[in-house]
Amino acid sequence: MSETRQFCSFYLDHLLFGIESQKIQEVVAYRELRPVPLAPASVSGLMNLRGQVVVALELRRQLELAERPAAVVPVCLIVRAELGTVCLLADEVGNVLEVEEETFEPAPETLSPRLRSVILGVHKLEGQLMHVLDTDRACAIHAASLAAAG
């Protein structure tokens, strides 16, 4: 009997990603964000989450994927990470998936270094692959972009 794990799945640039569901506090609709001048590029802004000020990170930029088309309204995944509560912006939220441990495989060597540092591996699902995010790393700001922000 193999162990199963629960993931909250979502899409970014047509790719399927997953974050362990217990790390997700909630998923909320996109709302106006307060931009933060001088902040690293992947910081989209600040969000008022019921009185709490939460940093919203653009996952596409965090993962160095293509920019989201303007027509796509993102969703906000509220994640409990090492650095506190963080809002991750994704294209679309998917189902909660129960996956078996044995379908997991570490990320291939050929993946871009940035992706490989954030992705733990993939789960081979029927018809598609689900990228498993390292939540803490995905919620942390990449050192390079920090340096760029000065």
Place this chain on the structure above:
Amino acid sequence: MNDSDDIVKEFLVESHENLDRLDRDLVDLEKHPSDKEILASIFRTIHTIKGTSGFLGFGKLEAVTHVGESLLARLRDGQLSLHPELTTALLAMVDAVRQMLARIEEAGNEGERDDQKLIATLTRLGQSASPPPTPAPEASSRAHLEPPLPESSPVELPPETATPIPLDVSAAKGPVQELPRTVVELSSEPPAKPPEPPEASSPQPAAGQSASESTIRVDVGLLDQLMNLVGELVLARNQILQFTKHTEETGLVTAGQRLNLIASELQENVMKTRMQPIGNVWGRFPRTVRDVALACGKQVRIQMQGQETELDKTLIEAIKDPMTHLVRNAVDHGVESPDARRSAGKDPVGVLQLRAFHEGGQVNIEISDDGSGLNLAKVAQKAVQKGLISADQAARLSEREAANLVFLPGLSTAEKVTNVSGRGVGMDVVKTNIERIGGTVDLQSTPGKGTSVKIKIPLTLAIVPALMVTSAGERYAIPQVSLLELVGLDGEQARKGVEMIHGVPVYRLRGRLLPLVYLKQVLKTGPPESAVADDAPTLPEGGFERVNIVVLQADGRKFGLVVDEISDTEEIVVKPLGRHLKQISVYAGATIMGDGKVALIMDVLGLAQSSSIVAETHERARAEQEQARADGAEVQKLVLFSGRSGSRMAVPLSMLARLENIPGADVERSGNQWVTQYRGQILRLIRISHALEERRNLPDSNDILTLPTSANLQVLVLEDQGRSFGLVVNQILDIVESGSGPQSAPTRSGVLYSSVIAERVTELLDVAAILATGEPYEPIPARAASAARS
């Protein structure tokens, strides 16, 4: 199981508090050995701990506190008098108790430990009790009285000491034998004791805590949550109030008003729950001072003032370590040894003073000692040695700058590394820790007189009054603490008010130059205005409709922040920015506005630092000012300006009546002079380039007579002995204070001397001589010479 856990937990919390008090009491007692109240308080504390630990089955804890208690009983009864060894032993006992409590907290048991040595010491001290000279005769005389006395109050006695005795038996033999004597002593002075028996005789401490009945313990996390909820409530209220503005329904309006009042009051009171007196942190300092002083063979007295000064709980936590470090440092490095103090003609007992008070919405804390002060030369030398600054920089340091070098990481001037301090870590940590909570540290030292560290921190981090401004369409909050005034420039003023000094925009605020910082530029949300400007006084971005200047002060430096719009002041609830954005120094946090939107809170100090012009010009001016003050030299304020060739010159500010901008068109010619109509009088204008004898470029007569071509002349209106005239200069730079810097002989006539001011060689003008050169019937030599040639 859970119940007993709770009891243990309560016991721990209570005991920790008690131990802190114990430290303080013991040190106090050393100073006033005869103070019965203090002794009684100490005795009660130990007794309480002993009683509870026995009840909870912590045998080792009980054994240690027991011998301590017996010793204290003898002290209380005057059979022993306090001496340092005894205090040390008692403090060691307090430490042992503390360790055991810590262990109980972590592991739930007292751990494997051997306190035999401590117990033996305490027992020995309690028994051998070489009865000190004074109390001894008393004791013995009482002993003689023994037989008749018991009759007086034999019935009262047993309950008082009965409880300790049965518990004692297992622990040590010595004290038990002493007890009878104690009993007699007690009986001999019943009037002094009455307050004690009820507590002493109650075996369970919980019953004795009458003072704590009106207070309860609340988890800080719960308070924080409450705070957040109140913040939310305030926002909801604001929204409701917006609605009630547009309604006619009186019922709703009144309800809205009531809600408004209640929410405000609730907010205020919840805030108060987080306030604690600073005395909570200071409580343990007497002990710290005593220990450190003893370890380095010094005598130090601690004085505290303003213990009741309240500040936010989180701040109390944040300043605990930095303050402890400063206190230890003051004793270890600041105060000299008794011998050294005597030979310096000081009281051998050093004084460490702690002072706290509220001022301008901030908490001020001062830690000063009356020691030898810093050896500034050595500090600078050390900094050079460690490569922290260059020798060149060191030579140019002001006294104040040198003193503040100690805050650099890796610098320690202690001759030898002691176990207390001197390892070169600490002062920099102190500084960063205090700056992290929005505070400032400043160190001042007077050789031979002592060192004083001043800390300023905000009262609370949770709610602050702030000014709301708009820049590039977004709102920002500026904490009111750093706000000095608001200046609005309209139309003509807006176009002419902002001038440039070497590409740096400035505004003349009541004749004083105020460096300007454009918020858009700092945040890189707008065009870089100053890029346009060169040396010439060009306007930034060709004319604004209106220039809004927020005059701010950060760390003693003034600057103007230019924003698009200034709104209202509001009480804002400060929310942390989260670690993602911590490294952006210009923000202090974020807040949620009445409409539910997020606004950023500016960090004024960070702003000042990120726009280096402010740091450079003003820090320097300030350092000089401080230096002049420290030197005790006569401080002279000077107006600094540049001549045509860019060389620096200055005149005393005392002679300056006004700074004026005179349009070139208003200048008229009168004889061989420039004049202008100024305030109903004729003001003579003297061009600085003409007044001073310049050997190479002798002005020709044409030059003298041509009227100015430039649109605007910067003029210093000077007054000397009732006569006034205008000095036309190239650029007005700044107003600085100057002390007795090195002076050199004048390089030309009209100059008093040359000196280094603001790091540049500057000529100080002889106003009287220049004025004399401009007298109508005494043409100046230069002019006479040129006239002769033509």
